[in-house]
Amino acid sequence: MEVEVKLRLLTAAAHLRLTTLLTPFHLKTLHQRNIFFDTPKNDLSLRRAVLRLRFLQNAAVSAASSSPPRCIVSLKAKPTLANGISRVEEDEEEIEYGIGKECVDSPAKLSDIESRVLKRVKEEYGFKDFLGFVCLGGFENVRNVYEWRGVKLEVDETKYAFGNCYEIECETEEPERVKTMIEEFLTENKIEFSNSDMTKFAVFRSGKLP
Secondary structure, three states: OEEEEEEEEOOHHHHHHHHHHOHHHEEEEEEEEEEEEEOOOOHHHHOOEEEEEEEEEEOOOOHHHOOOOEEEEEEEEEEEEEOOEEEEEEEEEEEOHHHHHHHHHOHHHHHHOOOHHHHHHHHHHOOOOOOOOEEEEEEEEEEEEEEEOOEEEEEEEEEEOOEEEEEEEEEOOOHHHHHHHHHHHHHHOOOOEEEOOOOHHHHHHHOOOO
16 A cells, blocks of 8 residues: 655745745656556446556756656556545566557557566456556656655646646655644745645546646
């Protein structure tokens, strides 16, 4: 079970102010492309499950610090999001980047991948293979990661086809305490925020900003 604090930054200016204040604590910047798959009848979504490929690349300060791109397949199930705290069952593993890219154009190739996560999708949701799956599309995300007051903050700029959203995420075993700590910091620094009430996937599927 993944438990995260999720707070939405209300404006681009709020995002800029926060990332500026957190600069001394910056660890890395990740460029992510999130792509989703389901059947034409949305069999996974109807059962509150999400199958995602995430392609990610570290933003290199120099050529020497660059790292190869990666691809992560993940299954998320039974999500809840209330009062800015998200709980979701999540399983993920890394797969070969090139094969992942091929699956975007040909989702049936998911059937050819040796993967614990994809095996779970078939077994738990009753699919023989992925031949009937389609690519739903997705969105880009720029994630700045910070080590701050004993927690790891992830500050996202999510780029949908219909506009941008800004969000703070923080995975923690003490969500109520950490949420209060973050909220106090944002309030002290006059950064506009609210509880997130939709997952990024839900925003993507709705086709409009929250």
